[in-house]
Amino acid sequence: MSLTVSILGATGSIGRSTTDLLAQHPERFRVGALVGGRDAEAIAKLAREIGADFVALADAAQGPLLKDLLSGTGIPNGAGETAVLEAVARDADIVMAAVSGAAGLRPTHAALRLGRTVALANKESLVCAGDAFMRDAKRYGASLLPVDSEHNALAQALGDGKVADVASMTITASGGPFRTWSAERIAAASPEQAAAHPTWSMGMKINIDSASLMNKGLELIEAHHLFGIEADRLDVIVHPQSIVHGLINWRDGAVTAGLAMPDMRVPIAHCLGLGERLTIARGRPVNLAAVGSLTFEAADEARFPCLRIARAALRDGGAAPTVMNAANEIAVAAFIRGAIGFYGISDLVERACTHFAGIHGQAPADVDEALAIDAEVRAWSTQALAA
Numbered sequence: 006m007s008l009t010v011s012i013l014g015a016t017g018s019i020g021r022s023t024t025d026l027l028a029q030h031p032e033r034f035r036v037g038a039l040v041g042g043r044d045a046e047a048i049a050k051l052a053r054e055i056g057a058d059f060v061a062l063a064d065a066a067q068g069p070l071l072k073d074l075l076s077g078t079g080i081p082n083g084a085g086e087t088a089v090l091e092a093v094a095r096d097a098d099i100v101m102a103a104v105s106g107a108a109g110l111r112p113t114h115a116a117l118r119l120g121r122t123v124a125l126a127n128k129e130s131l132v133c134a135g136d137a138f139m140r141d142a143k144r145y146g147a148s149l150l151p152v153d154s155e156h157n158a159l160a161q162a163l164g165d166g167k168v169a170d171v172a173s174m175t176i177t178a179s180g181g182p183f184r185t186w187s188a189e190r191i192a193a194a195s196p197e198q199a200a201a202h203p204t205w206s207m208g209m210k211i212n213i214d215s216a217s218l219m220n221k222g223l224e225l226i227e228a229h230h231l232f233g234i235e236a237d238r239l240d241v242i243v244h245p246q247s248i249v250h251g252l253i254n255w256r257d258g259a260v261t262a263g264l265a266m267p268d269m270r271v272p273i274a275h276c277l278g279l280g281e282r283l284t285i286a287r288g289r290p291v292n293l294a295a296v297g298s299l300t301f302e303a304a305d306e307a308r309f310p311c312l313r314i315a316r317a318a319l320r321d322g323g324a325a326p327t328v329m330n331a332a333n334e335i336a337v338a339a340f341i342r343g344a345i346g347f348y349g350i351s352d353l354v355e356r357a358c359t360h361f362a363g364i365h366g367q368a369p370a371d372v373d374e375a376l377a378i379d380a381e382v383r384a385w386s387t388q389a390l391a392a
């Protein structure tokens with residue numbers, strides 16, 4: 006019997022890796038609903054290629070074009086929030102949650118409320134509303150499978166082990182394109198230089214976050230929620246080859262590490278396999294003799310202040326990560342359009358965290374509250390940039 010897989014963020018980088026795997030295993034999977042943001046051409050083309058039970062775009066204005074592009078296919082479709090929720094409500098054995106940014110919170114949470122098995126790529130869900138997501142996953146009987154490569158490696162390395170037996174968990178960072186650059190050079194970096202990731206091929210936003218190490222900061226917060234482990238048992242180490250992704254340091258001194266070539270299809274296949282292993286056509290096995298050496302170095306929080314800011318947000322808890330994420334999304338967009346320099350990102354995020362520290366203390370109780378804080382911080386950050 007085949008498993009139905011719906012994809013939120015189907016036309017993105019993770020979405021494409023997912024559809025690639027589904028197409029490789031047609032006997033095992035069938036395509037459920039496909040959800041995108043606003044690119045009607047891309048999602049219509051994808052749906053024509055791989056089929057779909059339903060196609061939805063978040064941007065309501067794209068409705069007529071989408072209808073037109075899918076005419077004759079018989080695939081039901083719609084645009085706007087209701088259509089997205091209708092897509093999520095379609096039957097699915099696995100929902101891949103791979104919308105980028107805080108926009109992913111609502112659809113991901115909707116899947117969780119239906120008790121679905123959710124393969125979670127949208128780390129922002131846990132960063133912005135981690136307490137609420139973990140609580141509701143339990144409440145509605147949903148399972149959350151970590152897609153992020155580091156967390157997937159940690160989950161595999163942990164196996165049936167107990168978090169109580171773990172001295173610490175370590176996630177690796179490639180170090181991004183600026184790993185060896187001086188602060189002066191980083192300060193003058195262009196968006197193109199920041200987006201040129203040395204090992205992974207990903208969407209634009211996460212590329213910039215990787216260059217600033219904010220992505221690692223978001224991942225520390227993600228790990229805290231996924232594994233119920235506190236900040237002082239979570240570490241980051243820079244590993245430029247991106248082959249070791251996560252390490253479990255057990256309390257007896259043994260270490261279990263998760264390795265794979267930097268290919269998101271590996272953690273995605275692990276999630277889609279639901280306990281069974283899938284073959285990946287055109288996958289690259291780890292050949293350590295060919296790789297030669299795996300190197301590690303400490304992360305430099307002076308040249309990469311976003312990591313320091315994220316660690317502080319994780320320690321402070323409450324709404325600090327929600328605030329940080331919103332300011333970062335505004336700052337990254339401003340950097341991409343050339344409105345601020347690279348260190349303008351960490352400057353704005355730090356200012357927002359300081360400004361809102363006394364305003365929002367408690368962790369958001371639910372998605373609505375998280376999104377209200379998110380909107381408030383975005384408005385403040387946009388204004389702060391214009392001033």
Ligand code: NDP
Pocket residue numbers: 013014015016017018019020040041042043044045062063102103104105106108109126127128129152153154205206207208209210211269
């Ligand atoms: P992309 O930018 O490549 O893709 C984002 C997808 O989300 C697109 O399909 C986009 O559609 C869709 N989308 C955007 N806004 C909305 C919205 N409001 N409602 C519904 N869909 C929307 O991102 P990535 O694939 O790189 O990343 C997705 C998530 O996975 C992020 O949270 C990221 O942090 C995480 N992740 C990604 C990794 C990677 O290797 N790429 C690794 C680990 C985690 P459209 O183009 O039409 O707007």
Ligand code: MG
Pocket residue numbers: 153154155224
């Ligand atoms: Mg990652």
